[in-house]
Amino acid sequence: MKRIEFSREETKAMVGEIQDYFREELDQRIGDIPAEMLMRFFAEKMGPYFYNRGLYDAQAVLMQRMDELTDAVYALEQKTNFVR
Structure with missing residues:
Protein backbone atom coordinates (compact mmCIF):
# COMPACT_ATOMS: atom_id res chain seq x y z
CA MET A 1 0.00 0.00 0.00
CA LYS A 2 1.19 3.47 -0.83
CA ARG A 3 2.21 5.49 2.22
CA ILE A 4 -0.18 8.30 3.13
CA GLU A 5 1.63 11.62 2.82
CA PHE A 6 0.47 15.09 3.81
CA SER A 7 1.61 18.46 2.54
CA ARG A 8 3.36 20.82 4.94
CA GLU A 9 0.18 22.92 5.09
CA GLU A 10 -1.97 19.87 5.93
CA THR A 11 0.50 18.79 8.61
CA LYS A 12 0.52 22.28 10.11
CA ALA A 13 -3.30 22.32 10.18
CA MET A 14 -3.47 18.90 11.87
CA VAL A 15 -0.83 19.87 14.41
CA GLY A 16 -2.94 22.93 15.23
CA GLU A 17 -6.01 20.71 15.69
CA ILE A 18 -4.08 18.45 18.09
CA GLN A 19 -2.84 21.44 20.04
CA ASP A 20 -6.38 22.86 20.23
CA TYR A 21 -7.69 19.51 21.46
CA PHE A 22 -5.06 19.23 24.18
CA ARG A 23 -5.73 22.79 25.30
CA GLU A 24 -9.54 22.63 25.22
CA GLU A 25 -10.21 19.06 26.33
CA LEU A 26 -7.20 18.22 28.50
CA ASP A 27 -6.27 21.71 29.71
CA GLN A 28 -2.67 21.04 28.63
CA ARG A 29 -0.30 22.60 26.18
CA ILE A 30 1.60 20.51 23.65
CA GLY A 31 4.42 21.84 21.50
CA ASP A 32 4.70 21.67 17.73
CA ILE A 33 7.16 18.76 17.66
CA PRO A 34 5.26 16.47 20.08
CA ALA A 35 1.98 17.31 18.34
CA GLU A 36 3.49 16.47 14.94
CA MET A 37 4.93 13.23 16.32
CA LEU A 38 1.48 12.30 17.65
CA MET A 39 -0.11 13.19 14.31
CA ARG A 40 2.41 11.05 12.42
CA PHE A 41 1.88 8.16 14.85
CA PHE A 42 -1.89 8.26 14.28
CA ALA A 43 -1.46 8.70 10.54
CA GLU A 44 0.81 5.65 10.38
CA LYS A 45 -1.01 3.38 12.82
CA ALA A 58 -17.00 4.44 -1.64
CA GLN A 59 -17.34 0.85 -2.86
CA ALA A 60 -20.84 0.61 -1.33
CA VAL A 61 -21.90 3.82 -3.10
CA LEU A 62 -20.50 2.54 -6.41
CA MET A 63 -22.31 -0.79 -6.03
CA GLN A 64 -25.59 1.01 -5.29
CA ARG A 65 -25.14 3.25 -8.34
CA MET A 66 -24.28 0.24 -10.53
CA ASP A 67 -27.48 -1.47 -9.38
CA GLU A 68 -29.43 1.69 -10.28
CA LEU A 69 -27.77 1.81 -13.71
CA THR A 70 -28.50 -1.87 -14.30
CA ASP A 71 -32.15 -1.29 -13.43
CA ALA A 72 -32.26 1.73 -15.75
CA VAL A 73 -30.81 -0.31 -18.63
CA TYR A 74 -33.32 -3.13 -18.07
CA ALA A 75 -36.12 -0.56 -18.04
CA LEU A 76 -35.14 0.37 -21.61
CA GLU A 77 -35.56 -3.19 -22.82
CA GLN A 78 -38.43 -3.65 -25.23
CA LYS A 79 -40.72 -6.64 -25.21
CA THR A 80 -39.95 -9.34 -27.78
CA ASN A 81 -40.70 -13.05 -28.18
CA PHE A 82 -37.12 -13.84 -27.27
CA VAL A 83 -36.67 -15.18 -23.73
CA ARG A 84 -33.29 -15.19 -22.04
Missing part, protein backbone atom coordinates in the same frame (compact mmCIF):
# COMPACT_ATOMS: atom_id res chain seq x y z
CA MET A 46 -4.66 4.49 12.63
CA GLY A 47 -4.71 6.09 9.20
CA PRO A 48 -5.08 2.78 7.32
CA TYR A 49 -8.25 1.97 9.29
CA PHE A 50 -9.83 5.28 8.29
CA TYR A 51 -8.54 4.97 4.74
CA ASN A 52 -9.99 1.48 4.37
CA ARG A 53 -13.33 2.60 5.84
CA GLY A 54 -13.43 5.35 3.21
CA LEU A 55 -12.75 2.77 0.50
CA TYR A 56 -15.50 0.48 1.81
CA ASP A 57 -17.96 3.38 1.90
Whole structure:
Protein backbone atom coordinates (compact mmCIF):
# COMPACT_ATOMS: atom_id res chain seq x y z
CA MET A 1 0.00 0.00 0.00
CA LYS A 2 1.19 3.47 -0.83
CA ARG A 3 2.21 5.49 2.22
CA ILE A 4 -0.18 8.30 3.13
CA GLU A 5 1.63 11.62 2.82
CA PHE A 6 0.47 15.09 3.81
CA SER A 7 1.61 18.46 2.54
CA ARG A 8 3.36 20.82 4.94
CA GLU A 9 0.18 22.92 5.09
CA GLU A 10 -1.97 19.87 5.93
CA THR A 11 0.50 18.79 8.61
CA LYS A 12 0.52 22.28 10.11
CA ALA A 13 -3.30 22.32 10.18
CA MET A 14 -3.47 18.90 11.87
CA VAL A 15 -0.83 19.87 14.41
CA GLY A 16 -2.94 22.93 15.23
CA GLU A 17 -6.01 20.71 15.69
CA ILE A 18 -4.08 18.45 18.09
CA GLN A 19 -2.84 21.44 20.04
CA ASP A 20 -6.38 22.86 20.23
CA TYR A 21 -7.69 19.51 21.46
CA PHE A 22 -5.06 19.23 24.18
CA ARG A 23 -5.73 22.79 25.30
CA GLU A 24 -9.54 22.63 25.22
CA GLU A 25 -10.21 19.06 26.33
CA LEU A 26 -7.20 18.22 28.50
CA ASP A 27 -6.27 21.71 29.71
CA GLN A 28 -2.67 21.04 28.63
CA ARG A 29 -0.30 22.60 26.18
CA ILE A 30 1.60 20.51 23.65
CA GLY A 31 4.42 21.84 21.50
CA ASP A 32 4.70 21.67 17.73
CA ILE A 33 7.16 18.76 17.66
CA PRO A 34 5.26 16.47 20.08
CA ALA A 35 1.98 17.31 18.34
CA GLU A 36 3.49 16.47 14.94
CA MET A 37 4.93 13.23 16.32
CA LEU A 38 1.48 12.30 17.65
CA MET A 39 -0.11 13.19 14.31
CA ARG A 40 2.41 11.05 12.42
CA PHE A 41 1.88 8.16 14.85
CA PHE A 42 -1.89 8.26 14.28
CA ALA A 43 -1.46 8.70 10.54
CA GLU A 44 0.81 5.65 10.38
CA LYS A 45 -1.01 3.38 12.82
CA MET A 46 -4.66 4.49 12.63
CA GLY A 47 -4.71 6.09 9.20
CA PRO A 48 -5.08 2.78 7.32
CA TYR A 49 -8.25 1.97 9.29
CA PHE A 50 -9.83 5.28 8.29
CA TYR A 51 -8.54 4.97 4.74
CA ASN A 52 -9.99 1.48 4.37
CA ARG A 53 -13.33 2.60 5.84
CA GLY A 54 -13.43 5.35 3.21
CA LEU A 55 -12.75 2.77 0.50
CA TYR A 56 -15.50 0.48 1.81
CA ASP A 57 -17.96 3.38 1.90
CA ALA A 58 -17.00 4.44 -1.64
CA GLN A 59 -17.34 0.85 -2.86
CA ALA A 60 -20.84 0.61 -1.33
CA VAL A 61 -21.90 3.82 -3.10
CA LEU A 62 -20.50 2.54 -6.41
CA MET A 63 -22.31 -0.79 -6.03
CA GLN A 64 -25.59 1.01 -5.29
CA ARG A 65 -25.14 3.25 -8.34
CA MET A 66 -24.28 0.24 -10.53
CA ASP A 67 -27.48 -1.47 -9.38
CA GLU A 68 -29.43 1.69 -10.28
CA LEU A 69 -27.77 1.81 -13.71
CA THR A 70 -28.50 -1.87 -14.30
CA ASP A 71 -32.15 -1.29 -13.43
CA ALA A 72 -32.26 1.73 -15.75
CA VAL A 73 -30.81 -0.31 -18.63
CA TYR A 74 -33.32 -3.13 -18.07
CA ALA A 75 -36.12 -0.56 -18.04
CA LEU A 76 -35.14 0.37 -21.61
CA GLU A 77 -35.56 -3.19 -22.82
CA GLN A 78 -38.43 -3.65 -25.23
CA LYS A 79 -40.72 -6.64 -25.21
CA THR A 80 -39.95 -9.34 -27.78
CA ASN A 81 -40.70 -13.05 -28.18
CA PHE A 82 -37.12 -13.84 -27.27
CA VAL A 83 -36.67 -15.18 -23.73
CA ARG A 84 -33.29 -15.19 -22.04
